[in-house]
Amino acid sequence: MGFLDNFKKVSESPTRPKSGGGAKRFDVADLYKGPADTGERVETAEKPQLDEKLRQAYFWIANHAIISPYYDIEYNTAPAQNFSMGDSKAQITLPSDQSYSSYVLLPLLNLAVRRRCLLVGGPGRGKTAIAILMGVLSGYSLSEIRRGIQHGQPQMTIADLLGNPLPSTLVSAQSMEDVKIAWRKWLGMRIKIIDEYNRIPTRTQSALLTVMGDNYAELYDQIYECPESAWYLTANDDAGGGTYQVIEALRDRIDVVVKALHFNTRFLKELLMRIEGGIQPEENVPPQIIFTAAELDAAEKEIVGVALPDELLRRIEFFASHFEFFESGAIQLEYMTKDTVKLAGMDFQIFAGEQTGKDQIADLGSQTNNGLSVRALMTCLVFVKAMAYFRGAREVSFEDIRQIIPFVLHDKLSINQDSPFFEQKGNTALRSDRISWIRRLFDASCKEYERLNLDKENPVADFEKEFEKGLEGLSENETRDRLVRMERLLRQWSKGRKLYGHMFDDILKVKYLHQRYTNYLAWLKWKQ
Numbered sequence: 265m266g267f268l269d270n271f272k273k274v275s276e277s278p279t280r281p282k283s284g285g286g287a288k289r290f291d292v293a294d295l296y297k298g299p300a301d302t303g304e305r306v307e308t309a310e311k312p313q314l315d316e317k318l319r320q321a322y323f324w325i326a327n328h329a330i331i332s333p334y335y336d337i338e339y340n341t342a343p344a345q346n347f348s349m350g351d352s353k354a355q356i357t358l359p360s361d362q363s364y365s366s367y368v369l370l371p372l373l374n375l376a377v378r379r380r381c382l383l384v385g386g387p388g389r390g391k392t393a394i395a396i397l398m399g400v401l402s403g404y405s406l407s408e409i410r411r412g413i414q415h416g417q418p419q420m421t422i423a424d425l426l427g428n429p430l431p432s433t434l435v436s437a438q439s440m441e442d443v444k445i446a447w448r449k450w451l452g453m454r455i456k457i458i459d460e461y462n463r464i465p466t467r468t469q470s471a472l473l474t475v476m477g478d479n480y481a482e483l484y485d486q487i488y489e490c491p492e493s494a495w496y497l498t499a500n501d502d503a504g505g506g507t508y509q510v511i512e513a514l515r516d517r518i519d520v521v522v523k524a525l526h527f528n529t530r531f532l533k534e535l536l537m538r539i540e541g542g543i544q545p546e547e548n549v550p551p552q553i554i555f556t557a558a559e560l561d562a563a564e565k566e567i568v569g570v571a572l573p574d575e576l577l578r579r580i581e582f583f584a585s586h587f588e589f590f591e592s593g594a595i596q597l598e599y600m601t602k603d604t605v606k607l608a609g610m611d612f613q614i615f616a617g618e619q620t621g622k623d624q625i626a627d628l629g630s631q632t633n634n635g636l637s638v639r640a641l642m643t644c645l646v647f648v649k650a651m652a653y654f655r656g657a658r659e660v661s662f663e664d665i666r667q668i669i670p671f672v673l674h675d676k677l678s679i680n681q682d683s684p685f686f687e688q689k690g691n692t693a694l695r696s697d698r699i700s701w702i703r704r705l706f707d708a709s710c711k712e713y714e715r716l717n718l719d720k721e722n723p724v725a726d727f728e729k730e731f732e733k734g735l736e737g738l739s740e741n742e743t744r745d746r747l748v749r750m751e752r753l754l755r756q757w758s759k760g761r762k763l764y765g766h767m768f769d770d771i772l773k774v775k776y777l778h779q780r781y782t783n784y785l786a787w788l789k790w791k792q
Contacts, residue, residue, distance in 0.1 A: 274550045278312075317559070371395070373654060374519070377494075379520065400554065411449070416463035430445070441485060457496045470511065519647075579710060631679065634678045647671070669702065670706075673702050743785045
């Protein structure tokens, strides 16, 4: 087999065999059964399931196109083997289950869920190349993709980005509505690539923000409705710098950040063979891993349908609750947030003297300058579902959450560089290694969750379950009983000396439920 033939070879299905596989004995009853009878997903040699097609695309890109021999998203079915290297005792882990390169996997998941992915890395790391491959996988020709790439540069105007008014209509127009716009073709594509977005002028960034955030472009009071798209932006650094500082609102629209990993020089022979064979990966994508628009739509629907168990959702809630609370920033409880301080234009260090004596190492919220937005939380939920779907599961696992959340929150959690946590031995590197930092935050949150035994002893969750049953038919005595139990819980909590972020959200939830029952009780009295 020649190099080109081997280059275009796609992994055989199934790429992720299930346990208990192998040949199955024929049973005539099988002729009368369909997939609904067992709940199993049926693979066919002619047309694999969409999650299987995603995995085939992943392995072709990782093993042939980009050559990313890294497995930084690790899964294990048995204890992994670990080795310590060097004076720093750097850990090398050999995963016992199928694991993945974030540099290939995250852009592919972004394609499936049609979100916004930022590829970060130095020049020549393949950021634009992998974005182009995503365009080819979505069914566009190479020429269409290349013409559709928007190259950031300091002179880029809004007209360069969006389009121009037709001169003839400018002369004859009686109103702005009469002006016709020659819109740029890239606006109508399902894949949108913005190369070096941090070189775009601030004013043009604002126009880009509208397209990214609201799926429409506007010029001369004319509106162009854009289709739902998977976005790929590139930058040479992840600090928001460049020719122009990236506006905060635009950075906030980015859903997942992926670092372009370096090229492993032990694979230099592969590059030599490409040169000698005149092979460009983007020109030789196997047709069997190219998706139609309908397939991508269907894959997104299947991803949304992946189940997220309540017990895992609660762990995500608990993790997210640590960061927004800032006790010394306000008098009224509801305003004790980092956002209150930020909106006032004040430095957090001004409040250092007001600290209540909490253990700044144990308090996970002390490591960040902000909390998490609704958008960031929704993106987390989408990508953990996508991760489970990619692995062939129909229910999110704990490890899916642990592996994906750091990439989604990479740019969403701002590090508090003054936190004493980073002064501890071995933690200094976490200031720059954000993926490991966020994963450790999640691990620490889960340890605290288990220490508090919240899976079994969770009175707020019990109140929630009662309330979700509805208020219809609830008697006055039962309503009063629930109000008393909430007040008793708050009184119990008030005896504690320290207040942490997870308690802040719980207290406000109890106050919310108490107010709902109070209003209902007033209605019952009026009804009498």
